[in-house]
Amino acid sequence: MPELPEVETVRRTLSNLILGKEIRDIDIFYNKIIRNKTEQEFKDILIGKTIDEIDRYGKYLIFNLGDTSLISHLRMEGKYFIKNADEPKGKHEHIIIYFTDGNTLRYNDTRKFGTMDIVERDKVYVxxxxxxLGQEPFSDKMTLKYLKEKLSKKSIAIKSALLDQTIMTGLGNIYVDEVLFLSKxxxxxxxxKVTNKDIKNIIDNSIKVLNKAIKLGGTTIRSYTSSLGVTGRFQNELNVHTKAGEPCPVCNTPILKIKVNGRGTYYCDKCQKK
Known part of the structure; x- marks a missing residue:
C-alpha cells in the first residue's frame, strides 16, 4: 500500500507533468471509485476545469481545480499514469481524464479499492x-501533548495505534516498523504505557524516516511504483521491515516477525524490549 512518502512522490511527479492542463473529457469505466457524485456529476464538475495545484494530506492526493478539489486515495494498488490520448485503454485503467493538449491522466487500480471525492476547495479541511484524519508528523500541531493525549486513551499495541490514521496520519506498516525500531x-x-520520552522519539523518528523515504522516492515492495513507473529506493535503507531472520543492524540479534492485530510486524527483541 502506498504510504505518505509514496503518495508524496506521486504528488511531486504529477505536479511536474499536469499542472496547468485543462480537462477536455473524462471516461469512467468503474464508477464505484467515485464516492460522493454520480458519473454525470463527476464529469460536469471537472470538464473544462484546469488543474492548478496538487496537494497531499496523509495518504490522500488533493487535485485543486479552481474552486473545486478532487480528493483521491490510492488504497492498496492505485496508481496514476500519463499517456497519450491515442494509446489504448489498459486492463486496470478505470478512469481516464483527457486534457486539451492530447495527453491523459489515467487511474489504474488492480484491486479497485481506491476512492475519489469531489468537494468545494474551501471545504477540503472542513x-x-x-x-x-489525525495530524501529520510534520505538522506544528503534532506535539508531545497532542500525541500523549491520543495514546493515553488507548490500551492497544503501539504498533496498531500508529497505524490508526485518526491518531497520526501518514504512517503505514513499513514505516511504523522502522519508527518503532529507531525509537527502541x-x-x-x-x-x-509509553513514556513522554518514547512519544518524543516517535515524533522525531517519524519525521526522520518519512523525510528520508520521500528523498529516496518511497519504498518499492511488491507492487508500488510511482507515476510513470518511477521506483523508490528506501527499501535499501530498511532496518527491520521484511528482514526476518537477518541480523539486527545494531546488535546482530536475528530480526523477528510476528503478527500484531493481524499485521506482519518486524522487530528486534533485544533492542526493542517490552
Whole structure:
C-alpha cells in the first residue's frame, strides 16, 4: 500500500507533468471509485476545469481545480499514469481524464479499492474525508501533548495505534516498523504505557524516516511504483521491515516477525524490549 512518502512522490511527479492542463473529457469505466457524485456529476464538475495545484494530506492526493478539489486515495494498488490520448485503454485503467493538449491522466487500480471525492476547495479541511484524519508528523500541531493525549486513551499495541490514521496520519506498516525500531519500542507495548520520552522519539523518528523515504522516492515492495513507473529506493535503507531472520543492524540479534492485530510486524527483541 502506498504510504505518505509514496503518495508524496506521486504528488511531486504529477505536479511536474499536469499542472496547468485543462480537462477536455473524462471516461469512467468503474464508477464505484467515485464516492460522493454520480458519473454525470463527476464529469460536469471537472470538464473544462484546469488543474492548478496538487496537494497531499496523509495518504490522500488533493487535485485543486479552481474552486473545486478532487480528493483521491490510492488504497492498496492505485496508481496514476500519463499517456497519450491515442494509446489504448489498459486492463486496470478505470478512469481516464483527457486534457486539451492530447495527453491523459489515467487511474489504474488492480484491486479497485481506491476512492475519489469531489468537494468545494474551501471545504477540503472542513468537511471532507481529510477531516477525519489525525495530524501529520510534520505538522506544528503534532506535539508531545497532542500525541500523549491520543495514546493515553488507548490500551492497544503501539504498533496498531500508529497505524490508526485518526491518531497520526501518514504512517503505514513499513514505516511504523522502522519508527518503532529507531525509537527502541516493542511493537506490542500498550499505547497508554509509553513514556513522554518514547512519544518524543516517535515524533522525531517519524519525521526522520518519512523525510528520508520521500528523498529516496518511497519504498518499492511488491507492487508500488510511482507515476510513470518511477521506483523508490528506501527499501535499501530498511532496518527491520521484511528482514526476518537477518541480523539486527545494531546488535546482530536475528530480526523477528510476528503478527500484531493481524499485521506482519518486524522487530528486534533485544533492542526493542517490552
Amino acid at each position: 468537511d471532507s474525508p481529510v477531516t477525519k 519500542l516493542n511493537p506490542e507495548t500498550p499505547s497508554n
